[in-house]
Amino acid sequence: MLKFPLRYLLLCFLTFVFSAQAQSISSQSFRFAHGDIEFVGLLDFPEGRETKGLVVLIPGYGRTYVHTGKWNLSLRERLNEAGYATFAYDKAGCGESGSTFDANQPVEDSAAEIRTAIQHLKEKNIKGSERVGLWGISRAGWIAPLVLANNKDIAFWISVSGPTHLDNTEYLIKSNWRSRGYSEENIEKLITQWHKGFDIQRSGGTYQQYLDVTQGIIKDPFMLKLRGEYSEEKFLRYQSFLQKNPPKLDPETHLMVLVDDFESALGSINIPVLGIWGEKDSQVDWQAAYHMYQQKMDDSFTGITLEQCNHLIRRCDTCEFGESQKELLEKGLGYTCEGYLDGISDWLDKLPLESPKL
Numbered sequence: 001m002l003k004f005p006l007r008y009l010l011l012c013f014l015t016f017v018f019s020a021q022a023q024s025i026s027s028q029s030f031r032f033a034h035g036d037i038e039f040v041g042l043l044d045f046p047e048g049r050e051t052k053g054l055v056v057l058i059p060g061y062g063r064t065y066v067h068t069g070k071w072n073l074s075l076r077e078r079l080n081e082a083g084y085a086t087f088a089y090d091k092a093g094c095g096e097s098g099s100t101f102d103a104n105q106p107v108e109d110s111a112a113e114i115r116t117a118i119q120h121l122k123e124k125n126i127k128g129s130e131r132v133g134l135w136g137i138s139r140a141g142w143i144a145p146l147v148l149a150n151n152k153d154i155a156f157w158i159s160v161s162g163p164t165h166l167d168n169t170e171y172l173i174k175s176n177w178r179s180r181g182y183s184e185e186n187i188e189k190l191i192t193q194w195h196k197g198f199d200i201q202r203s204g205g206t207y208q209q210y211l212d213v214t215q216g217i218i219k220d221p222f223m224l225k226l227r228g229e230y231s232e233e234k235f236l237r238y239q240s241f242l243q244k245n246p247p248k249l250d251p252e253t254h255l256m257v258l259v260d261d262f263e264s265a266l267g268s269i270n271i272p273v274l275g276i277w278g279e280k281d282s283q284v285d286w287q288a289a290y291h292m293y294q295q296k297m298d299d300s301f302t303g304i305t306l307e308q309c310n311h312l313i314r315r316c317d318t319c320e321f322g323e324s325q326k327e328l329l330e331k332g333l334g335y336t337c338e339g340y341l342d343g344i345s346d347w348l349d350k351l352p353l354e355s356p357k358l
Contacts, residue, residue, distance in 0.1 A: 025077055027069055030087060032120035034113050040096035041066055041089025041117075045127060046080045052353055053155060054121065054128030055079050057088040058114060058136030058143055060161075062103070064088075067095030075135070078341045082348050085128035087121060107139070107259060111146035118151060131155045131353070135344075138163065138284065138311065142258065145265035156272045156351060158344060161311050163284045164292050165262030166255040170194070172321060175282040176222050179320050193217045195254060202242045207232040225322065266296035273301045274347045276340060278309030280319035302347060309337040 027042040045051060057072060065071050066088045076086045093101030114134075121129040133156040136144050141162025148154055170191060177187050197214040200206075217223055218230055227234075247256040259265075275293045277286035286305065293301050310316040315333040316323055328334030 025073070025080055030089075030121075030126070032089075032117055034116040037092055037099045038097065039089045039092070039113065039117070041087055042069065043085060043087050043126065044076050044080055045085045046083050049083055051085055051128040052083040053131035053133055054085040054087060054126065055133045055135050055158075056114060056118060056121075057086055058110075058134060058140035059088070059091070060136075060138035060140060063101055064090045064094045066090045074336060074341065075344075078345055079135075079348075082345045084133070084348065085126070087117070087126075089117060107142045108146060110143045111150075114143065114147045115150055118147075133157065135160070137161055141289070142262070145262065145269065148269055148271070149265055154271060156274070156348075157269070158274045158276070158347075159293070160276045160313060161278065161281060161284055161286070162275060162289050162293070164289050165257055165259045166250055166253060167258055168284050170255060171285040172283050173222070173226075176320050179282065179318050180222060190216050190220065201235065201239050202247060204239070204243065207235045210235060263292065263296055266293065269297055270300055272351055273297055274304070274344065275301060276304045276306070276313065276343060278311060278313050278316075278337065279305050279307050280309055280316055281311045282319050282321050283311040304339065304343045306337045306339050309340075313337050313340045
């Protein structure tokens with residue numbers, strides 16, 4: 001179960017994938033209830049062409065802005081052009097969706113919401129719902145396999161910047177230190193401090209004990225950018241969280257296992273899967289994820305990697321976490337990577353159109 005606040009922070013920009021172009025598709029509202037919460041989203045349909053299916057869009061970490069109509073607009077347009085309707089909804093506490101936003105919502109709960117949404121789309125006979133596919137970015141790479149495990153009638157899955165089952169914090173920290181020119185010797189020294197500090201925190205140690213072993217970490221410019229000043233209040237709050245939710249550690253890497261049986265879940269997938277990663281992703285270990293997808297899904301998997309592209313599949317410069325989108329655009333960068341949307345539509349064109357057999 002994934003619940004860890006800092007780990008969610010690492011994927012925090014994913015909800016702000018907006019298109020700079022004017023909206024050119026016609027959307028309609030769709031509501032569904034999951035438990036005692038009413039969720040509100042948008043349906044988009046292809047105009048003047050056959051509807052081949054419906055793609056449910058699963059966002060990454062953070063608040064959602066589906067209600068603006070601009071969220072992932074270029075992707076929705078491209079999917080409509082390829083003949084696919086799309087559906088996306090705002091998370092709880094966002095847009096017109098009810099209840100309160102929970103930044104630490106377990107992925108299992110998110111998967112249950114998606115399953116309910118699909119069920120309602122089918123019950124209402126929404127055009128394209130007889131052949132449902134999934135698209136998801138980052139955190140959605142943990143959610144989609146859980147949806148697939150309980151929905152045998154999903155036709156395909158498009159995974160963008162999908163992670164492995166392990167906590168990606170160490171990868172993020174190391175990759176950003178490297179981009180800042182840190183020596184490998186210094187990186188290993190600092191990451192050792194990071195591990196020692198985490199062990200003290202999860203085992204019930206004091207804030208002073210934590211400070212004693214993390215002097216380089218707490219003063220590091222990137223760590224200050226990532227999490228701010230790590231006060232005793234923050235330390236105790238996260239320590240309390242860890243003690244209430246004891247983390248499972250991978251015996252080889254000593255990293256937290258964020259989703260149990262993830263590799264088995266990937267291995268059980270027998271529908272077409274397209275994985276897309278940016279080769280300059282500083283948040284997710286894209287090479288490890290690509291290898292895991294390829295190894296576990298074999299012939300059902302198609303992988304695409306894009307040069308000089310970040311976690312959001314945008315052209316980047318330093319490609320550091322939090323690189324300014326405004327500054328990138330001023331440099332003629334920051335736009336959606338060439339090959340991303342074409343790769344999706346070309347892959348979809350090659351898929352068989354029959355619905356999955358139950």
